[in-house]
Amino acid sequence: MNSPDAVPATPEADPAGATPATAAHPAAETQAGGPAVHPAAAAQTHQRADHRADHEPGHRTGDPAVLPPADLRRRLADRLDPAARAWLDRALEEAAEHPGTHGPISVWELRLAEAGRRCGPDHADAARILILDAARADADALTRVYSQGTAAERRAVLHALAHLVPGPDAVPLVEDALRTNDTRLVAAALGPYGARHLDPHAWRHAVLKCLFTGVPVDRITDLARRARGDGELARMLGDFAEERTAAGRSVPDDLYRVLTLASTDGPAPPTPAPDRPRAPHHPPADTPHPDDDPHVKET
Template sequence: MLNLPPESAALLDEPARAWLDAALLEAAHAARHTPPPHTATAPPAASPPVPAWELRFASAGRHCGSDLAAEAARILLLRTARTGAPGAARLYHRGTAAERRAVLLALPFLEIAPAHGLPLIQDALRTNDTRLLAAAVGPYAAAHLDAHAWRHAVLKCLFTGVPLDAVARLAHRARGDTELARMLEDYAAERTAAGRPVPADLHHALALTTAAKESS
């Protein structure tokens, strides 16, 4: 069974550990007993009951003692349950900001195709919640966002003050991206003309594109 990262596990007291152990058993049971997709011959007569582990997912904040531990527990539950696209979308859209962030952070570990995972990333990128934005520009976005959407995600981070350290594979994707360089230069010019400071992260991102172009 998967385990919490050590820094998160250290934050759990004994009752929280017992709660999480029970939650993970429920998630593992759900993973073993979830029917494969597209096997039903007719739609169910009624909505199935909410799996017990999903209720645990929602209540993690009340049991784990810290935001960091609750987030790690939620990600672990998603991975243990082998959550698919419908479950991830349901938990995201019904969840609090903390629950949505956990779904976004779990996406790289789940077998969810871009056609189903990217709408969640795109929804988060439309918000001004910096914690959601930071989660949305992680490895899943780096792997699957197209160039246009990825560039605008980088600019959105600059607009909202999300450190560009949160942008997965920034150096790799910025390499030789002349359009990103143009957008960064335009934004810097707008800030300067308005008498506002240019974020240091902007200079860093611009240097990545310039260095890459000079070395190519």
């Protein structure tokens, strides 16, 4: 079993949690009986708390796929500079006033293409999720955005699925992302929506894909629940480890973490209903698009 080429799994900033240099910091506060807190120190303390919460196993509080849209908007508004915040407010108003799809391209789809430049790359995912939510994008609209969008827009669609699609209608998008070698798409595909709706066979192979491509298994939502007592997953992991060892290659530490879970007795994960739409007909994005290449040229 050979490992496919992959886009390196580089750490990404929390889409709604990083504080850019242009963001307005909270005013310094004076503690009772103590010195005033410098704004930069307060911001660093806030970021450290966010970082700790986001990296505790099972506590992905900064993940835009996990935060409810209302909480995500408040979190993002605190971190955008005034110009970006004003742009986002206008974009959300437009999306709410003209939801759904209209003609070749809707106004809110144009705003998706602008989000990276307007809000900055650290906050683009969160901004796009909020726009999709305000537009009340259904599975068909999300499929259209995913099929026509850049890698960054596809990632935002995958994050938004848990908020916008209650059933398995969008599973083909998750499956498509898992066929790519863009580690950012693979990680996004294994968020809350994928955890709920991928069938056991597809989910097991997705776990192996993470081990192949270097996506940390901490990015897999509900890993402990779905892996627990999964004998077939344990067998697949054991075979993978043997192949790596026989080839003189190292075995990822994450493999042993998942193998421990899969070897623990527990109930088997539920199997979703098999009936679902077919995957979209377009080539998989083996090489990620530029993050902020818009659908159309702005004027």
